[in-house]
């Protein structure tokens with residue numbers, strides 16, 4: 001059975017670290033408020049000259065190194081981002097060019113905070129169908145560029161960063177399908193567009209706009225939808241939460257993550273949590289958390305890992321992966 005396996009992970013965070021205390025100098029907030037409601041202590045912000053493609057490229061290079069493959073083996077690049085360098089071309093093509101790749105296909109994918117799961121699912125399908133052999137799946141964001149730095153209800157929540165994985169085609173033994181990406185589950189429901197959105201864009205306003213969010217509503221939907229999509233992944237594979245070695249959730253908010261783990265009766269010891277030191281980095285957060293846990297030795301080859309995310313749209317999804 002042909003499957004795609006994650007053979008390398010990498011991440012990149014910009015150098016500039018901004019703490020909650022730093023933010024309290026800019027808007028009416030406090031370290032206590034931010035820590036208690038979100039679990040976030042600091043975030044990294046890109047330098048003015050640093051673009052999403054720069055972050056993506058740094059993470060991609062580390063993922064390629066970790067996989068031990070040369071860039072020219074890559075025949076598919078999918079970059080999940082909400083903050084592309086330019087309206088077009090796709091930022092993925094810039095990454096492709098910087099890596100010196102002139103064959104294959106590179107494109108961006110937009111599903112906000114669920115972007116990495118959506119991109120992983122698309123890349124997995126390319127590989128299963130034999131349309132690609134080696135994919136780079138990247139989540140990269142400079143969310144700081146679309147924040148309203150006067151709005152304390154949103155600007156304290158987000159940060160910049162990038163994460164990437166290398167996916168490679170692998171033929172399993174006999175009929176066994178228990179290797180690589182086992183299944184992915186994607187959803188969207190556009191009725192909730194304006195609960196979490198950017199109030200600008202090329203077609204609607206010819207401007208970039210800023211993130212707007214109805215926080216409590218988003219919170220309520222997030223815990224419900226995430227629990228559903230995690231159960232969907234387990235049931236599709238005849239597994240229970242007890243079979244999971246690690247949950248790697250989208251890092252939006254400690255309370256959403258803990259609420260989801262509680263609903264699943266999953267111990268927080270099995271949950272990778274990195275939101276405290278990079279805030280919500282949208283599409284970058286899952287590969288950032290995954291890379292951290294793989295490189296510090298928590299996640300090992302053979303572990304069963306469940307990824308999940310929810311974001312604007314709404315969009316939400318999960319992926320069950322045998323590492």
Ligand code: ACO
Nearest residue numbers: 029030033037113152153156215216218219222252253310
């Ligand atoms: N500092 C201090 N006070 C603040 C701040 C701040 N940064 N922001 C809001 N407040 C105030 C509000 O003005 C309000 O004051 P009031 O009672 O005088 O009106 C009070 O704090 C409570 O505000 P709420 O919005 O009710 O606070 P809540 O407990 O809901 O927490 C939060 C807000 C953290 C945004 C929460 O709703 C949340 O986590 N929502 C999910 C949002 C999220 O993670 N989105 C990310 C994208 S979606 C995703 O990735 C899943």
